[in-house]
Amino acid sequence: MSDLDDFKATYFDECSELLTELEEQFAAIEAGERDADRLNAVFRAIHSIKGGAGAFGFSALVGFAHAYETLLDYVRDGRIEMSDDVVTLCIRANDIVADHVKAVQTGDALPADYGMDEKVRFDTLARGDAAEDDEGGEPLDEFDIEFVPVMVNFDAVADVDEDPANDAFDAPPMTAEPGHWEINFRPHQALYARANDPLLLFRELAALGEMSVRAIVGDIPPLSDFEPFAVYCSWEITLIAPALTEAMIREVFEFVDGDCDISVLQLGADLAFDIPEAAPAAAPVAEPGLSDLLALADDEVEALLDFALEAPAAAPPVAAEDPAGEAPALSFAALAETIKPSAPAVARRAPEVLKPVAPAADPDDTGARSVGVQSIRVDLDKVDRVVNMVGELVITQSMLTQQMDETLRARYTELVRGLEVLAQTTRGLQDSVMAIRAQPVKSVFSRMPRLVRELAQKTGKKIKLETIGENTEIDKTVIEQLSDPLTHMVRNSADHGIETPDKRAARGKGEIGTIRLSAEQAGGNILIIVEDDGGGINRERVLAVARDKGIVAPDVNPSDEQIDQLIFAPGFSTASEVSDISGRGVGMDVVLSNIKKIGGSVHVRSWTGKGTRMTLRLPLTLAVLDVMLVKVGDSPYVVPLSSIVETIQCSRAAFERVPSGGKVLQVRGEYVQVIDLAERFALNTETEAENRFVVLCEAEGSHKVALIVDDIIGQQQVVIKSLEENFERVDGIAGGTILGDGNVALIVDVQGLKTTLMHKTAA
Amino acid sequence: MTALRVLTVDDSRTILAMLHHTLSNAGFEVLQAEDGKQGLDLLKTQDFDVIITDINMPVMDGIEFIRHVRATGQHQSLPILILTTETSQDKRDQGKAAGGTGWIVKPFDPEKLISVIHRVVH
Numbered sequence: 001m002s003d004l005d006d007f008k009a010t011y012f013d014e015c016s017e018l019l020t021e022l023e024e025q026f027a028a029i030e031a032g033e034r035d036a037d038r039l040n041a042v043f044r045a046i047h048s049i050k051g052g053a054g055a056f057g058f059s060a061l062v063g064f065a066h067a068y069e070t071l072l073d074y075v076r077d078g079r080i081e082m083s084d085d086v087v088t089l090c091i092r093a094n095d096i097v098a099d100h101v102k103a104v105q106t107g108d109a110l111p112a113d114y115g116m117d118e119k120v121r122f123d124t125l126a127r128g129d130a131a132e133d134d135e136g137g138e139p140l141d142e143f144d145i146e147f148v149p150v151m152v153n154f155d156a157v158a159d160v161d162e163d164p165a166n167d168a169f170d171a172p173p174m175t176a177e178p179g180h181w182e183i184n185f186r187p188h189q190a191l192y193a194r195a196n197d198p199l200l201l202f203r204e205l206a207a208l209g210e211m212s213v214r215a216i217v218g219d220i221p222p223l224s225d226f227e228p229f230a231v232y233c234s235w236e237i238t239l240i241a242p243a244l245t246e247a248m249i250r251e252v253f254e255f256v257d258g259d260c261d262i263s264v265l266q267l268g269a270d271l272a273f274d275i276p277e278a279a280p281a282a283a284p285v286a287e288p289g290l291s292d293l294l295a296l297a298d299d300e301v302e303a304l305l306d307f308a309l310e311a312p313a314a315a316p317p318v319a320a321e322d323p324a325g326e327a328p329a330l331s332f333a334a335l336a337e338t339i340k341p342s343a344p345a346v347a348r349r350a351p352e353v354l355k356p357v358a359p360a361a362d363p364d365d366t367g368a369r370s371v372g373v374q375s376i377r378v379d380l381d382k383v384d385r386v387v388n389m390v391g392e393l394v395i396t397q398s399m400l401t402q403q404m405d406e407t408l409r410a411r412y413t414e415l416v417r418g419l420e421v422l423a424q425t426t427r428g429l430q431d432s433v434m435a436i437r438a439q440p441v442k443s444v445f446s447r448m449p450r451l452v453r454e455l456a457q458k459t460g461k462k463i464k465l466e467t468i469g470e471n472t473e474i475d476k477t478v479i480e481q482l483s484d485p486l487t488h489m490v491r492n493s494a495d496h497g498i499e500t501p502d503k504r505a506a507r508g509k510g511e512i513g514t515i516r517l518s519a520e521q522a523g524g525n526i527l528i529i530v531e532d533d534g535g536g537i538n539r540e541r542v543l544a545v546a547r548d549k550g551i552v553a554p555d556v557n558p559s560d561e562q563i564d565q566l567i568f569a570p571g572f573s574t575a576s577e578v579s580d581i582s583g584r585g586v587g588m589d590v591v592l593s594n595i596k597k598i599g600g601s602v603h604v605r606s607w608t609g610k611g612t613r614m615t616l617r618l619p620l621t622l623a624v625l626d627v628m629l630v631k632v633g634d635s636p637y638v639v640p641l642s643s644i645v646e647t648i649q650c651s652r653a654a655f656e657r658v659p660s661g662g663k664v665l666q667v668r669g670e671y672v673q674v675i676d677l678a679e680r681f682a683l684n685t686e687t688e689a690e691n692r693f694v695v696l697c698e699a700e701g702s703h704k705v706a707l708i709v710d711d712i713i714g715q716q717q718v719v720i721k722s723l724e725e726n727f728e729r730v731d732g733i734a735g736g737t738i739l740g741d742g743n744v745a746l747i748v749d750v751q752g753l754k755t756t757l758m759h760k761t762a763a
Numbered sequence: 764m765t766a767l768r769v770l771t772v773d774d775s776r777t778i779l780a781m782l783h784h785t786l787s788n789a790g791f792e793v794l795q796a797e798d799g800k801q802g803l804d805l806l807k808t809q810d811f812d813v814i815i816t817d818i819n820m821p822v823m824d825g826i827e828f829i830r831h832v833r834a835t836g837q838h839q840s841l842p843i844l845i846l847t848t849e850t851s852q853d854k855r856d857q858g859k860a861a862g863g864t865g866w867i868v869k870p871f872d873p874e875k876l877i878s879v880i881h882r883v884v885h
Contacts, residue, residue: 003784011777044774044819051848052777055870193833195842195864196883204882255865255882446792449765450810 011052013375015101018045022094034082043072049097061100064115068093071122080125093118179244180267186234191259204252209241383436390433391719397426398716438473441519444482445470448490448517455494462501462511463494468518474526478618481598485591489530489614490515492588497534497612507609525642528616537606539563546572564604568592601751627718630695631711633683636745638718638737643697643750645704647712651690665706667696675753676708680732685710697750705750720747766792767884768810772802772828773817773846782815785873799828806832813884814843815867818854826861833862842883
């Protein structure tokens with residue numbers, strides 16, 4: 001589907017919303033509510049319908065909507081009274097607008113005079129008003145102005161380029177009137193107040209021809225009398241180019257008309273440009289340099305077209321680099337001017353070129369058919385309600401499945417099959433609902449380039465930002481929560497990670513540092529990675545600071561990886577001089593807590609001298625979690641399945657005592673910290689020690705923790721309910737959930753347990 | 764060089780979509796707001812190189828929006844382009860009086876749109 005079809009689909013959606021709104025408004029208006037807000041809303045609706053119709057060249061719709069809009073405008077400013085008759089006419093007019101919209105949407109033609117009666121009545125009403133007008137014969141201009149729809153074609157330029165046969169150079173022969181213009185320009189203060197800038201105007205003028213500018217600075221007072229907002233400067237500009245007209249110059253100053261004094265004077269032909277009849281395609285004579293270039297124009301229509309099109313936006317004139325140096329002092333810019341008539345020709349031509357794509361303007365011969373993708377706008381709350389219900393459905397379904405024991409399975413095969421289908425359908429339903437809430441991370445990533453650019457400027461570093469996977473989709477809520485943490489991480493990379501250019505050079509790296517931002521889906525998670533090729537984390541200093549602040553006890557010797565994670569510890573800052581960019585070390589711990597709030601985790605890895613990688617692991621969806629249901633004491637708990645590595649019977653687990661009194665678990669040569677959940681949550685357990693289970697979990701990084709539980713019940717999906725919203729935040733608990741049998745189970749926060757553990761060790 | 768950031772403000776999704784298409788194809792970074800109020804909210808937290816705004820909008824119209832932007836003090840030199848139809852010269856004048864930098868006539872020609880932006884943005 002072409003872009004234009006996309007826009008049309010959007011337009012038709014919008015029309016149907018606006019038409020519904022019109023209906024609602026008029027229901028109220030009919031009931032007597034004729035206040036300004038309603039009339040404005042009605043006016044806006046018709047105005048929007050007309051605006052879009054103009055862009056697509058639906059001329060019949062534009063014509064009618066325009067007449068109607070004018071009437072509404074008169075009603076709105078009180079020139080016409082909103083009598084019951086007028087209301088009736090408007091309601092009829094709404095129907096006609098709706099019919100027009102439908103006609104262009106379906107391609108069914110309406111009679112040419114459709115709505116003509118009403119249009120005549122608008123006219124009569126408005127003219128009646130004009131007759132009463134004090135100024136008497138003031139003509140109703142609005143009705144006489146033909147609102148000419150300009151068909152917009154978004155692929156026009158590209159398509160012209162692709163089609164050299166479409167020779168834009170059959171443009172009207174140029175009146176190669178050589179031009180030498182003098183412009184006197186004195187801006188008023190208002191020009192600056194409206195954010196116009198003389199420099200930009202000069203840039204645009206320079207694209208028109210050969211320009212020289214002289215600033216008149218005689219009025220600038222001594223510094224003591226200088227008023228910062230006063231304007232003291234004016235300019236004399238000389239602009240030389242063939243075929244330059246006053247209108248072209250005036251157009252440059254279009255926006256500042258009234259905000260400056262300006263005079264434009266033609267000084268007569270400059271002999272240097274007296275190129276006889278230099279119509280480009282027809283002049284193979286002339287000077288050698290010039291004819292070379294013009295011959296090129298014949299061959300390389302496209303290239304020159306590009307050039308001509310770019311010319312107005314180009315920087316100041318490039319001095320002639322013509323290899324035939326002795327050619328007249330004709331600048332490239334001037335040459336661009338010579339060929340310029342081609343540019344408007346392209347613009348004019350565009351609609352024709354693409355006629356097949358952009359179906360005809362007139363509904364009478366319209367080809368507008370399949371509108372393609374349709375969309376509706378839905379309140380997010382409504383979607384969330386569906387998400388929640390689907391979540392409950394998933395749980396009920398999994399509960400039902402659990403109820404099926406072997407005997408039941410054998411007896412009710414049909415039921416079993418039905419349940420299987422139900423399971424499949426629920427999954428599908430869940431995925432579809434989640435897809436509604438999903439959005440590309442692009443919206444967050446797109447804020448980063450500017451951030452990096454500013455940081456680079458501020459710190460004097462050279463930083464390049466690369467983004468990968470910005471179309472990866474994540475739940476809308478996650479995206480909203482992602483912005484702050486990500487900003488902080490990128491800041492951190494730019495500020496602390498990337499070194500200054502000379503430091504990089506000394507380390508044998510390129511002067512330009514790179515920050516790479518990537519997003520990818522990995523199983524049920526989304527990974528967002530912020531990576532830099534900077535100096536890496538200075539572990540010695542991090543550890544020293546951490547010991548200093550009591551975050552790590554003197555007798556604990558954390559591994560390199562553990563040290564890296566310390567930057568997320570609350571109240572931690574390594575910057576020996578506090579930078580005004582990353583702040584005072586409040587930040588990385590905020591990142592961690594923000595990410596945890598949305599069920600994610602952060603992990604950092606660093607390579608000394610080579611760089612740092614921070615990985616955010618986020619849930620694909622917030623609502624439903626795959627978990628393992630366990631029992632601790634009499635209470636059910638759930639552990640997120642994504643963090644479980646394996647489960648082991650305690651009788652088979654190799655525990656070892658450590659001198660401090662705690663226990664560690666040896667798994668394949670690795671020592672893992674043990675947390676007895678019964679102990680941790682102060683629950684009584686009567687299960688024999690050897691009948692209990694070890695749930696080996698992997699917290700962020702490759703760090704493992706062994707949770708001891710009384711029993712393992714099984715695997716299922718749960719809908720997460722926030723504890724913070726319904727109760728308060730509890731350490732070691734990530735949330736709650738309601739099980740299929742109605743019992744409440746708490747979700748174990750593996751990462752949180754581990755952090756608490758580390759603090760304990762440190763204390 | 765990083766992309767110039769454009770804030771587009773219009774209550775018509777069709778117009779927003781067209782602006783987005785044209786501008787992002789031309790390498791701009793485009794953010795959207797559906798009325799002046801939303802536009803102001805975005806401006807509080809984000810920086811832009813240019814604003815393109817419609818006039819007729821619910822909640823807060825374009826004229827008021829421009830006035831607010833200029834009144835905040837920190838956006839004095841932020842170019843603001845007004846989207847107008849060719850028949851609404853008075854709106855254009857009101858927009859300029861409020862502090863608008865220039866205007867774009869709807870329906871706009873993509874090429875013209877880009878060149879107008881370059882007229883007001885560094």
